Amino acid sequence: MNTALNRILCARSLAIIGASSDPAKRGYQAIRQLLSDGFAGRIFPINPKSREILGLKCYPSVLDVGETIDAALICTPAKMSPGILDQCGQKGITGVIVLAAGFAEIGPEGAKLADECLAVAQRNNVRIIGPNTNGVFNLHNRMNLVGVQGVEPGGIGIVSQSGNMSLALITEAKRRGGLGFSTYVGVGNQLDVRFNEYLEYFGQDQETKAAVFYVEGFKNGRKFLDVCREVAKKKPVIIYKSGRTAAGQNAASSHTGALAGSFALTRDLLRQAGATVIEQSDKILSVAEGLSKLPVASGDRVAILSDGGGHGTITTDTLIEHGLTLAELSDETRMRLAGMLPASASLTNPVDVAGGTDENPACFADCAQILLEDPGVDILMIIGIFGGYAMRFSESLLEMEIETSRRVADLARRYGKPLVVQSVYGTLRPKPLEYLKELGIPLFIWPENAVRCVAELVRYSGARRRIARAQPLIPGPAKKAAQSIISGARSEGRDSLYEHEAKTLLATYGVTVPPHLVVREAGELVHVTAKLGDDPMAMKIVSQDILHKSEAGGVKLEISGGKALCSSFEAILENAHAFNPRARIHGVLVSPMARPGVEVIVGVVHDPIFGPVIMFGLGGIFVEVLKDVSFRALPICDEDAQEMIEEIQSKAILNGVRGAAPVDKSALVDLIMKVAMVSQLHPEIAEIDLNPIIARDDGYDVVDARMIFSNDGD
Template sequence: MPHYLENVIHPRTIAVIGASKNPEKRGYRAIKSLQADRYQGRIFPINPRETEILGLPCYPNVGAVPEPVDLALVCTAAATTPGVIEECGRAGVRGAVLLAGGFSEASEAGRLLEEETVAVARRYGVRLIGPNTNGMFSARLGCNALGNLDLPRGQLSILSNSANVMSSLQTEIIFHGHGGIAVMLSVGNQADILFHEYLDLLGTDDETRAVMFYVEGFKDAPAFLKTLREVSLRKPVAMYVAGRNAAGKSAAKSHSGSLAGDYAISQGVLRQAGAVVVARSDELFPVAEALSLLPPMAGRRVAIVSEGGGPITVASEACADRGLELATLSQATQDRIHAIVPAATAIANPVDAGGGTDPRVEYYESIAEAILQDPNIDALLLVGLFGAYGIRYGEQAGRDELRVCESLARMMQAYGKPIVVQSHFANLKPPALAALREAGVPYQRGMETAVQCLAAAADYGEARRRLALPPPAPRPAPPEARAIVEAARKAGRDLLETEARALLEAHGVALDPYRLIAGAAGAAAAQQAFGDAPVAVKVVSADIVHKSDAGAVVLNAVGADGVAQAVARIEASIARRAPQAAVQGYLVAPMAPRGTELLIGVLQDPAYGKVITFGLGGVFVEIIRDVSFRALPIGPADAREMVNGIRYASMLDGARGNPPVRRDDIVELLVKVSEIAMAHPEIAEIDLNPIIAHAGGCSVVDARVILQAAS
């Protein structure tokens, strides 16, 4: 069964509403560009005052067209749109491209007009592209509703929040002369069809081998994540997501009125769903193109080959910056390479085949084969002069080079390991590189870009393996957990810390022992439980949210006397600062041993919904914001990527005299927290902060659970 947007994106019949004989008018240029780009469907100009336009019979209205119309290209002014769509709806038109601006992006009146238009479209089931779009191009039938002619056709699809950025990607593709376009579309105001629906179609589109996105904001981010997960399993999706910093965010807001959440959240949840998120706009095309060609990369271990040391140095640094590892080649591989180039300057990896002998491009072929057969290596990067041996060393070298190029492409497929070529000569377009690309191996001019392509292949490989795992199974809440949440909800309050702890325990989270005492009178019981170990004493009160600020926490109290004094101090402090607070008691718990401070939380993102976070505590979260995010639910593989994905993950290996953090414990706890948040839709936020990871395990020192506000 064809996709529900199939006929809209690949229309076999197009009605041009507002068709015109005036070459200045959009209604003329639209027909002209369809004809000029050899559109293979049928075009029906609509204009009550004409009988023929550009050689085509003209119809007074779309209802008069003698066959079913797949797509209406609406070239009339914004104000006419509701009426036009009404007419389209009556005529059974499947979709419409609204080229005009002047809708929600422009004014309140425009917003109302957009609402009205959508209401009409919904009534008839007409799907809308735009408004405020500069159109669409789809290669299959040559449907060029964009106006830019001679777009190279190929296997990349582009979805963009900005017509201007789309045009930038387009000139890039034209310049490079490869990696042409399957579908290209600026989504405009997304009044009706949303990003994820286009993506869903492209997921089913055989011509599309990779999708490029420029995104300023989603109107339905959770739906997008769902579609992205499905599509990423089949084909790579590369994205530039605006909103990385306040400057971009405010520029984006004024541009399309879209809401951008925390960029780190976007990045985390989009990567989780399989996207390759690039931080530089100029990496979007190279990365997407490379991903469309490369086999999935099994790990992050790269080998570098060059004749000459400088490019190797730069490549090695770029690899390290992007988390790619230069694994040492096996002894057998090194022996093979030594036999090929006995004078080589280096052979263990990187391989510098230079070293006094004459350059011979065929070395690349035999060295590449030795490396690709090495189980220590996941991908190969050739850097430097490759591509120019023919130019520099004559015709025979040129012929050899062409053969090596074809051989590299064959080997890449045979061994299932990515090959990327960085060539100083790329922009000069030597024939060898054209042949290389034609055979399926990507090449780049810039070293950092080439390395970024491999890093993207590694990231995408990891994501695909993870997405192929069975999704985390929902675990129903045990009745005692449900009862805790229900009681708090009925009382119109969040969970007390004792309840939050009980909830965690009901879900199987092991916590350090603690005691609830009613007041100073309970100090003896506390001593009975904990002896003379130093303890923390804190108030339990639904009315006191920020316990430390209220002076309601005392640390390092010792023995019954110490606890009693602590309770008295807290009582005095509350009497001063929160005299109205109802106190449910005092929680007494042994001080956690010294260790690494961590936090786990659940929060509600305005765009992506419930999100789980992990990070290091203290300055790492407050100043550095070294935290990772994933959308709920998560499985162990997600959790492990979260833990390993923080910037200063090295802190977990035991810095500053602390023992190493047992990452498995944290992974397990993250998955549990995800289960808890999923099992109780009433929960809005969870905050386990700090968690102290010490030699004996993990201690959750403070636990808060916030419920959704009653609506």
């Protein structure tokens, strides 16, 4: 329980510091709004120059108030903040909202003031929302400290790094109707309280059914992921992350100064933690509405019940494009539908009623029931002009339509399956559709938005199950042999392992690596055949000073026979010396050529925002040019590793192309898990890069491996 935050947002007594009698000032507007909304707690205006504001007694300072104060809204100029925070601390106020701008965002001077505020606050045990925020509201507490008017209370919680974005969402909700908000927080500069704590609050808040975040940059990404994983078990967390492109990051940091990591990485990690990541701001609200109202989906098989060919087709296209499955209807279902619909109706999914509802909209409910009863259907979408029949055909249908809305909502509840409605008439807000919304059925105007919502629901439902099932990987103790490889390299002052050391280390954890021999003198090459067989060999320079071996002429491939081995050995040493005369040469690594297969890559990096992260991708140009990779925060479970492989855009290549057999994905899952384990057991390794790995139907070969130590010496 985040007590401090809870005490601010659910305050029963509130000081308005910098209270004012000027209706243009926030210190007036806030009090007026609290009074007009019927805020049930006590309000204490604070201003040494006033006696009374809006009929309430005004105090010179919070210290003059005789009662307990839960939280304070600070409306004074930035410079006064440290002193006020000090007083708040003395008074036992544990949380404040600082509206003023003029801190880090204006430059070094403001940053200094911010530091001072934080120091005072921490000393006094006061938590700060803001500064530079447009405020907060908790409509279920009738506490609206933002000043936007006429917002409906409801289930959507919002935390936003942009005031305009929250305004956009609230305005849009008003237009749509049937959608309300619980708590809003403008995070401002996030001087103290950060995204993860707001998320924790939403997790606990009974009134919040779905949490929406507009984020430009996380300051404590790892902690956010940890909280998100817990909250997502109970309710959807929807995140719009801006600053996705380099140019966008520049624009964002000139706005807030927060770091913004690679978007692909951020998106993958948030989804791993159960969050729903939206990339178009105009979709945030419709997805949030859907997710806040719908039950979890048991699968991705969608049935479409349509009364208009065009919208049925658009829905079908979009479903497929989103990777969802068009449910296959059972014979029984089709037979039952046939008994209900005209002969020209299409009884395969998408079901087209072909005019069967024109004079009898109740038919929608009958068909919906049949489809919901089909065990092959996980989700039902009603598409077209549902709820608009009275408007379109005859007013006499109105009662029947309203009754149909009731029945449809009832069926959704009874069968516990997600049901959404898309209707062209949604914009006109006819009674049957308004009623439908009241009954908790998500309504969409455009089929694309309905499908997007269903797709995100399916993804969220899967993530929720995955997180609930996930057994945290508890690795055994670190292997002594691995530890001594690392300590050996570090004792030599190296900042990385040699390739063969990295491979040997991996092998101690059961990663299959090809056999190898490190040759330091040509004379040792006579042992190659005995130790490695007589297949063609790959030879590579081993030097801590040569990172890019090919560039240095330090790699020779497909070498067969003693003579060729010798001449290649000499050539490699010669090239390496020519490339860097001061390079310390450890020897030449000889290893049998890997059999052909598909190049993949597995790596671990320490992300500055999210900590240790594992990556999987297709190798070669796919990673270099197409950046076709997936990320997960460590630790991971088996399912994460499976998903990483399945998320690759060009994954068809893993399934076998041009007559090749599919690669052994379970071997790759095992490899990913073992690399994750190595990273966890040996935190001194900051970076792991296995590239390429040759994957085949019978396993894989780690053809090159690199491990780099972290700089901090741990």
